[in-house]
Amino acid sequence: MSRPVAVPRAAMPLLTFAPLLRANGFPASPDQSQSFVTAVGLLGPRRMDDLYRAACAIFGPAPDRIDAFDALYRAHFLGQSLSAPAPGPEEEQAFEPEDGAAELFDPTEENTSGAEATAVESLSGRSFSAQEEVEALRRFRRMAQGRLPRRTSRRLRTARQGTRPHLRRALKDAVKRDGELLTLPVQKRRTAQRRLLVLIDISGSMKTETDRSLRFAHALMGVADRCEVFTLGTRLTRITRPLKLKHRTAAMEGASAVVSDWDGGTRLGDALAAFLSVPRYAGFARSACVIVLSDGLERGEPAPLVSAVDRLSRLAWRILWLSPLAADPSYRPQTEAMRHIAQMVGRIGSGASLPAVVDEVLNVARPV
């Protein structure tokens, strides 16, 4: 297989398509490239459609990136210019902005122009490296493994005390002792970390909290096994991927580049409804521990927000609502929306400072 083969000139574009995809952030491996050439051969190809179908089947672009893929395909095989601003050749970049997710929810009200630019500015402009906060995050990282909520898994592990006989072990022991079994080895269910879903309110009223929330989400991302992070403002944006980067500054910059509605108006109810209407996203919430960082201040009718939280509470294992207004232990929700929400969520805790958020999340697994 490894001897050099003379490639017919007509086949060259097929072979150069994979590198183009790679340069634009699509994973395309050499063996996929080889399969692509074989596939095109198998199909004839009789029409241009065949070529496109083969490309789709072999390289398998995710549905939310199909537009970018189409643009590249047209540019490469049909010689059309790239009309859409396709992501530049950033091979080192370990994340791609989720174009699909950002477009899921159309803002019904105008975004203030230049919001993105000011967001980046304000993000870097706000000072947040107070010693206390750094300390709190460090404490969180140290303690999270043992304190984040867990669920029983379907898998079993050997245990000193358990309810199920460990048959495999029993047979091994029996074989060693000529078929005699002295004690019955037992096993019990393993536990696994519960899925975490973080919803960050980035509307204007939460302006001072946004960085803190993002930094906390980043820390959480580092210690949690399965964690999804979304921002809710005038739109819904998934920022899980940028936050996966280990380096904090890079992760923050990545997240702020994806989100386009910093400090905008509050349409929390609509954004939550948009979140729940995508089955894939609603699936993230299923039996997960949901952490909402929001003051719950909603412009307009409270009804959409209340019904969305109601649905979320039926999907989730537990909802922890952290509001900066709830710093005082004697806090009672004031707005109508929050009064309703208080009855649905497991707990409304303080989101006033990073140490408070850390404490709340570390204690979420405690029985209420």
Add this chain to the structure above:
Amino acid sequence: MAVTPVISGIAGPADLAEALRDAQYLAGEDLSTAAYLALALGKPLLLEGAPGVGKTEGAKAIASILGRQLVRLQCYEGIDASAALYEWNYPRQMLAIRQAGNEYVNIYADDFLVARPMLEALRHPSDTVLLIDEIDRADHEFEAFLLEFLSDFSISIPETGTVRAEVQPVVILTSNRTRELHEALRRRCVYHYIGYPDAAREATIVMMRASTVTRETAAKVVRAVSALREEPLAKAPGVAETVEWAEAATLLNTQGSTWPLAFRRAIGVSLKAQADVTVLADRLDALIDDAVA
């Protein structure tokens, strides 16, 4: 890479689409191309899509046109090797040891091996189609483990040795996309995303699947369902729901319900969340009337 351009008399996507049609499954050109390529290149076929668009049905149809038995492995969180590959029948082994007394007994004989779907498919690769259903429900460990299986098509059993497939088995994976699958897994597969079919195709599917439904009713149901899919619902009705709705409404109609009413009364087979029914409460009648008109 072993390429077989003709599989059981199927020499191209068009042939495959036709065969699938005979098996009561309507595949678009995209799907038939992807499925044909998977079969011809000997790669697993990965089908993604919303619940109820016919991923599992597709796998069943492919198995039936190849004349093979479908071996289904339903994934769930925490699925492990003993549920997917094989397990020893420990009680029987134990009994065998006891009964043998001083005789020699091979407790790792094939008699004591309980084959689970993946081993079953490897043992009879040319008679089975392995369906790994809803792989997104399984956890990452299982996905990683699956990678090894899908590239080598072999399973090693420590006590006896390695079981290798004589020929490349046909493997179909489905995913509801509740989470992103790992790139390494996608890379090994031929991929197709099944979306909701267009109105004409969906009406044909309804006619095909539900023999009692008239052409007219099918068209009406499809109109109503596509209107429903426009609404912000928790769970938009899939193709399976469309078929059931048409069947249910037809049944009610034969028992004396008039047309718009039959649809309205059978709504429970199409919308299955109380929240959705409440959301639509005041508009539902108008929506159905529009579709039926």
